[in-house]
Structure formats: C-alpha cells, structure tokens
Amino acid sequence: MPLQRLYNRLFAHYGPQHWWPADTPFEVVVGAILTQNTNWLNVERAIANLRTADVLDSAAIHRLPTAELEALIRPSGFFRQKADRLQQFTCFLHNNFRGDLQQLFALPLPELRLLLLAQNGIGPETADSILLYAAGKPSFVIDAYTHRLLDRLGLAQKASYDSLRINFMQHLPDSTELYKEFHALIVHHAKEHCRKRRPLCRACPLLDGCPFGQDLIPG
DNA sequence: GCCCAGGTGGGTA
C-alpha cells in the first residue's frame, strides 16, 4: 500500500514524533484555533501568555473580558477573530456540556465532527486536529503541508479536503496513533524539505531511490 | 520591503 510505504519511509527516517505539543486536550483546542494560517512559534507565544495569566482552561477563557483575551493572544495574529472564536467555543461548551470537554468528546466520531464543524471558526482541518489530538479519535488531518507534499509527489493536485481525508483513512489501518504520527511526520518533513515555492529538496528522504517519488503514487 | 506561516467564512459569478 503506497500510503503505508510513505509512512514507513518517514517513520524510518525521523522516528516517533509524539504530537501534539500540548499539556491538555483544551490546550490542543486553543492551539488548533490559534495556528490557523499562523506560524507555530507565534502560537507558542500566545499560549505562553495564556499560561502566565493562568487562563489556559475553558472556564477562564469563557469569563475573561474579550479585550483581555485579545491582548494575550495578540502574537498569534488575527487576534480579534481568534479571541471571538475561542470564546464562542467555550460558550458552546459551557451551554451544552457543562464546560466539560470529555463530555463533548464522548459523542461518536461522525456526530462529534459535524458538531465541531457547525461551530464558527472551526473548519475541517481544525475539527480534525481537535478530534485526533484532543479527543483521541481516528480522524486524519489534511493540512497545507499534506496538500503540498502530495502535490510535489505529483498526486492529488486538485483533490478536495474530504476526498484526501477519506483516501488516507481508507488506505490505512483505523488507528489514532498511526494518524497522529503520520500527520506529525508530514509536518516535520515539510519543514525541512517541502517549503512553499521551492522544489522538493534533493536531500528529501522520500526521494531516496525514487527520484520522482513515482513508486509512492497511491493505487 | 517582501513572502510566508499547521485556515475560515463571506461574497461573487
């Protein structure tokens, strides 16, 4: 299976990634929203501000004055929009699940995914990141790096988000841990060998023995 | 100064 082979190569080269970089499920949710079209380094600054202010939990975000939340997350960019999205989410959580993420995550995957997608500011990538890394559900994440990698390998140039996600999930074992590692490996690889507006790096481990990655084309 | 970064939602044709 080509996707399995792609995963095997990445894993053999980089080893386990143990993602997502967060201490709690709620921190994953916050990071997933703050990282929208934003460099992760800036997200870390914003999260550090929230931690220092001791408001890195749902109840605190919920009751924090919006202007204060905006000031704390300012380094992550789009701070007005993201402060609003964070508080809309905590409001939804408090109104429907007593502010308890685990109660929300107890819903079955398909239902939970639709519910997340119905929230303002939570699109497919953010929803799948929350499902996979916060809720521990096997929902594959397709991000800009995944699109770019498949594009560089000559695959799926104009495939939709959902079709790519379904493709990954149908050709891989139904495993949360595998999905986590695979996505994390794609990000790790992309940061080294798959930069925007640049050709695939010659040192790319995926190209070793297959100059154009042809043997990785999915069947 | 320029491009880029782990998107989303609203608008238009």
Added chain:
DNA sequence: TACCCACATGGG
C-alpha cells in the same frame, strides 16, 4: 463549483 478577499502578527 471556483475563485477572491479580510483577518494580523513576527521571522527570515
């Protein structure tokens, strides 16, 4: 469906 745009900060 397919583009276009606003949203905003900080690094290279």
